[in-house]
Amino acid sequence: xxxxxxxxxxxxxxxxxxxxxxxxxxxxxxxxxxxxxxxxxxxxxxxxxxxxxxxxxxxxxxxxxxxxxxxxxxxxxxxxxxxxxxxxxxxxxxxxxxxx
Amino acid sequence: xxxxxxxxxxxxxxxxxxxxxxxxxxxxxxxxxxxxxxxxxxxxxxxxxxxxxxxxxxxxxxxxxxxxxxxxxxxxxxxxxxxxxxxxxxxxxxxxxxxxxxxxxxxxxxxxxxxxxxxxxxxxxxxxxxxxxxxxxxxxxxxxxxxxxxxxxxxxxxxxxxxxxxxxxxxxxxxxxxxxxxxxxxxxxxxxxxxxxxxxxxxxxxxxxxxxxxxxxxxxxxxxxxxxxxxxxxxxxxxxxxxxxxxxxxxxxxxxxxxxxxxxxxxxxxxxxxxxxxxxxxxxxxxxxxxxxxxxxxxxxxxxxxxxxxxxxxxxxxxxxxxxxxxxxxxxxxxxxxxxxxxxxx
Amino acid sequence: xxxxxxxxxxxxxxxxxxxxxxxxxxxxxxxxxxxxxxxxxxxxxxxxxxxxxxxxxxxxxxxxxxxxxxxxxxxxxxxxxxxxxxxxxxxxxxxxxxxxxxxxxxxxxxxxxxxxxxxxxxxxxxxxxxxxxxxxxxxxxxxxxxxxxxxxxxxxxxxxxxxxxxxxxxxxxxxxxxxxxx
Numbered sequence: 001x002x003x004x005x006x007x008x009x010x011x012x013x014x015x016x017x018x019x020x021x022x023x024x025x026x027x028x029x030x031x032x033x034x035x036x037x038x039x040x041x042x043x044x045x046x047x048x049x050x051x052x053x054x055x056x057x058x059x060x061x062x063x064x065x066x067x068x069x070x071x072x073x074x075x076x077x078x079x080x081x082x083x084x085x086x087x088x089x090x091x092x093x094x095x096x097x098x099x100x
Numbered sequence: 101x102x103x104x105x106x107x108x109x110x111x112x113x114x115x116x117x118x119x120x121x122x123x124x125x126x127x128x129x130x131x132x133x134x135x136x137x138x139x140x141x142x143x144x145x146x147x148x149x150x151x152x153x154x155x156x157x158x159x160x161x162x163x164x165x166x167x168x169x170x171x172x173x174x175x176x177x178x179x180x181x182x183x184x185x186x187x188x189x190x191x192x193x194x195x196x197x198x199x200x201x202x203x204x205x206x207x208x209x210x211x212x213x214x215x216x217x218x219x220x221x222x223x224x225x226x227x228x229x230x231x232x233x234x235x236x237x238x239x240x241x242x243x244x245x246x247x248x249x250x251x252x253x254x255x256x257x258x259x260x261x262x263x264x265x266x267x268x269x270x271x272x273x274x275x276x277x278x279x280x281x282x283x284x285x286x287x288x289x290x291x292x293x294x295x296x297x298x299x300x301x302x303x304x305x306x307x308x309x310x311x312x313x314x315x316x317x318x319x320x321x322x323x324x325x326x327x328x329x330x331x332x333x334x335x336x337x338x339x340x341x342x343x344x345x346x347x348x349x350x351x352x353x354x355x356x357x358x359x360x361x362x363x364x365x366x367x368x369x370x371x372x373x374x375x376x377x378x379x380x381x382x383x384x385x386x387x388x389x390x391x392x393x394x395x396x397x398x399x400x401x402x403x404x405x406x407x408x409x410x411x412x413x414x415x416x417x418x419x420x421x422x423x424x425x426x427x428x429x430x431x432x433x434x435x436x437x438x439x440x441x442x443x444x445x446x
Numbered sequence: 447x448x449x450x451x452x453x454x455x456x457x458x459x460x461x462x463x464x465x466x467x468x469x470x471x472x473x474x475x476x477x478x479x480x481x482x483x484x485x486x487x488x489x490x491x492x493x494x495x496x497x498x499x500x501x502x503x504x505x506x507x508x509x510x511x512x513x514x515x516x517x518x519x520x521x522x523x524x525x526x527x528x529x530x531x532x533x534x535x536x537x538x539x540x541x542x543x544x545x546x547x548x549x550x551x552x553x554x555x556x557x558x559x560x561x562x563x564x565x566x567x568x569x570x571x572x573x574x575x576x577x578x579x580x581x582x583x584x585x586x587x588x589x590x591x592x593x594x595x596x597x598x599x600x601x602x603x604x605x606x607x608x609x610x611x612x613x614x615x616x617x618x619x620x621x622x623x624x625x626x627x628x
Contacts, residue, residue, distance in 0.1 A: 001449075009551040010456045012550035013463075016543050029523075033514065037466065043502075044486055044490075059497070059498050063498065063581065067595070068595065071599035074513065078606035080517065089523070219571075233512050234512070253520065260509065
């Protein structure tokens, strides 16, 4: 039997990796993938709690998180394509026209 | 009750038999294709290598093994080498979920005729179909050539678009069966409707879903009339332009294995699986369902090859418009009507 | 047995996530993320969420990541450059992940009052029937709202990704679907 806190610890590690990926990566697409990693870590935590308390509400919430992630990915990638079309680069350090 | 070791041994035997049968089926469907397309085009197919050209797949296999294996210099090596492996392994994995007959008792062991019996078998098959898009996409991109990239992008977009119609066309059957377990779906199609008409799902109102599934399956496996991504007159050879000998053979085998998988799903969900006239002594009663299943899968593959020899191919924008503007609304309408009828009957 | 499987898939997930951060080319990061999602699907299966495991593979690994791979192939932007900002970020970032993960994991492992599941009897399986009953009865409103959300996202993506100032604007019948091939 695997204690639930093991699953939560794994979720924490993945979430931390996602946060750090978001902060240190310079490519827009990789940045976006770190956000997806964070969402996946949260999904794992939800399913772990659903298993602990024997309630399917957690799994339904994961379902909705996946749907929202799909919608957000579609729009985000469309924005990235638009950025690439105008700025010719995917490096976040170069997309700084609005900087003072 | 099976012990763990018995279960493992039986599973290993089933896996070995299933893989061997699947690979033989893949090899001989290439023979069937060449023969049939040849006869449709008013010529003989292969007829020199063995009687009726039956040893042609062996000659082809030997040719692929002995051919020079070129790796072009500017490809992205890791993905270039991984893409055919990914394609072939995903195509071969889906046979694990397909049941081909009733439970049989062999030597005192009572076992189902499939490798695993999962409650969500159909969803896993759809998942494997979704993942097989990666083989095509990575092959097209890693080959570092215009034709491959264009072919890969087009094939990816096409496969992703028709996955929706594929999944939705199966939802009608699922609503009528109430389960995602492939064995249960087939068990619900036993018996007869009226007189001698069997209770297959295709006769119970899912005829439109069957044709939607047919069209979507042709597009998923990149076969005519939806084979623009690999058509010779359009894109040299599409996403597998830069591949030679064994790696190309792996893509080739993956395509035919996908055809067989899709034909198996159609048989299980629409054509009643292994149900058919069963008679005779006990060993015939065990073998006959497998025979009926094989016959229906063969009929489906015959249809595939027949369509390949007959129809012209779609242009790419016609293809995408057909998938999104025709098949998808039709599949949604099928789901709505089916659920309405099932709800009103309760 | 479950512990062994948990560790196998957990280590694969963490290794793939570290690989996502360590790789310079976005395509390798995308493939590592697919490995993370696949191992998470296996972990969902271990916890009895069979429907969610299948949906994770079909939707996340089979559709969302295909979108990512498609955009990477389309834009073909190449490897990440090493700007001064990225070097500082790396030197501060990798220790930060160790600290963050360590603190959160330690808190969870030491302060959990119910370390084992509450109800030990019976099999807990998130079958499609059970989840469907929840979604279409108790959570019907969020379901409909997310449907509208997806519709808005489709329209937004089509508008944002279509080229600026062409003859075929959004809504005209010749507009190809959201994907532009190069």
